[in-house]
Amino acid sequence: MRQLKRMISATFVAGISIALFGLSLASAQQDQVALHGVKPLPNERYVMVTFLSGIEFWVPARKGMEHAAKQLGVQASYQGTEKYDAIDEARVLDQVIASQPTGILVTAQNPEALRPTIDKAVDAGISVVMFDSDSPKSKRPVFLAGDNYRIGQKAGELMARLLNNKKGAKLEVVTTIGQLNMTQRSSGFEEAVEKHGMKVVRTVEEGGGYDATYARTKEVLQAAPDLDGIFDCGSMAPGASKAVQEAGKIGTIKIIGMDLDNALMDLIEKGQVAATLVQGAWHMGYWGLWMSYAVAHGMVDAGIPDFKQAGASPLPAYVDTGVYEVTKENLKFFRNINKP
Structure with missing residues (x-):
């Protein structure tokens, strides 16, 4: 279909x-x-x-x-x-x-x-x-x-490559509940990573801004310090990256964003965000x-x-x-x- x-x-x-x-x-x-x-x-x-x-x-x-x-x-x-x-x-x-x-x-x-x-x-x-x-x-x-579901699947396959198909990898998804395109992306991502033995253990509400994503990801990292990767279904990956940087885990925790603004471009250039999917x-x-x-x-x-x-x-x-x-x-x- x-x-x-x-x-x-x-x-x-x-x-x-x-x-x-x-x-x-x-x-x-x-x-x-x-x-x-x-x-x-x-x-x-x-x-x-x-x-x-x-x-x-x-x-x-x-x-x-x-x-x-x-x-x-x-x-x-x-x-x-x-x-x-x-x-x-x-x-x-x-x-x-x-x-x-x-x-x-x-x-x-x-x-x-x-x-x-x-x-x-x-x-x-x-x-x-x-x-x-x-x-x-x-x-x-x-x-x-x-195709937002397919975008999520693409992000999941990319995450698997970044983590070298690490079995049991723990992942966070940053999304917005009630916004259809993000729901479809998160569903596609979860379906794809599960095929590689990985699991989404935390779902975070994006909150419409870098600061909200930063604060919520910071809380997740305190509760789940063994997190392996983050997929931001929206465009707030810089907020998640800031929390990961403060935790001293840049490079250890792989971050995939969505779309591309100037802040995200700079983070990709510096290697703080691994990749983004641009519509x-x-x-x-x-x-x-x-x-x-x-x-x-x-x-x-x-x-x-x-x-x-x-x-x-x-x-x-x-x-x-x-x-x-x-x-x-x-x-x-x-x-x-x-x-x-």
């Missing part, structure tokens, strides 16, 4: 890529962007909405969205809550809906808490695309992200805007002209945007990923 989903995703992206090639040729001959006879409306506008809006992870996603917007000749902007709070994100999303944009690209801090507001946007006729963290029971037509966030923003645009202009119908009445989606339900394993050896290629 996962392989089938990836094949569908690849087919869709290949089709859009061909269309994009045609667009680039047309754009060279005319100022007004047109794709298959479709032109953007005056002041056509798309908005990306996130939680923890100040973190570096969203920078490549925003850059991807802005790149697509420039190609399509539409406006694109970024909004969000600085808090790690589903209620506050829903409030921001409500404000965006009230401004009546053509499309919205949104990620959900909590799938059920954001569901009513996402459905409200869809019901208002706004072209909604979800990325990074899903609300699968909502009315959204498509979700773009890495294709740029693709989320880029292809997300293309999909939102395509639906808004009626360019796709899944071969079902009355797809809305049929209850069908004009888009594939899921598109895998990929993941990259980053270590000290290949870090140099990713150094500029978060630059605005």
Whole structure:
């Protein structure tokens, strides 16, 4: 099933890529962007909405969205809550809906808490695309992200290599309970390491910041000083690294992070964090805007002209945007990923 989903995703992206090639040729001959006879409306506008809006992870996603917007000749902007709070994100999303944009690209801090507001946007006729963290029971037509369960499995296999398949190795997972993508990653990680005779003995709530992750990992190290490895399902590995460093166990305890900010880059360079798994966030923003645009202009119908009445989606339900394993050896290629 996962392989089938990836094949569908690849087919869709290949089709859009061909269309994009045609667009680039047309754009060279005319100022007004047109794709298959479709032109953007005056002041056509798309908005990306996130939680923890100040973190570096969203920078490549925003850059991807802005790149697509420039190609399509539409406006694109970024909004969000600085808090790690589903209620506050829903409030921001409500404000965006009230401004009546053509499309919205949104990620959900909590799938059920954001569901009513996402459905409200869809019901208002706004072209909604979800990325990074899903609300699968909502009315959204498509979700773009890495395969989070597979990302967790990849992290588990990497941990096994770092620990030389040490039987009985004790591991900590840093996650956020209730956030679907992290739940899937932690499940995939646990399934993978168990095959190597390793066990997750501690699960720590990330807490939305380096300080919270540091404090909770410090408590774990006091209670379980024989810990062998840590996988941070979010982007707070620097907090865990600080606790490990204070315990004098850098190198002994292997740390794997998620995504890549400047602090994490420096720790990988110094050898304090072994590796990180970096999602294709740029693709989320880029292809997300293309999909939102395509639906808004009626360019796709899944071969079902009355797809809305049929209850069908004009888009594939899921598109895998990929993941990259980053270590000290290949870090140099990713150094500029978060630059605005």
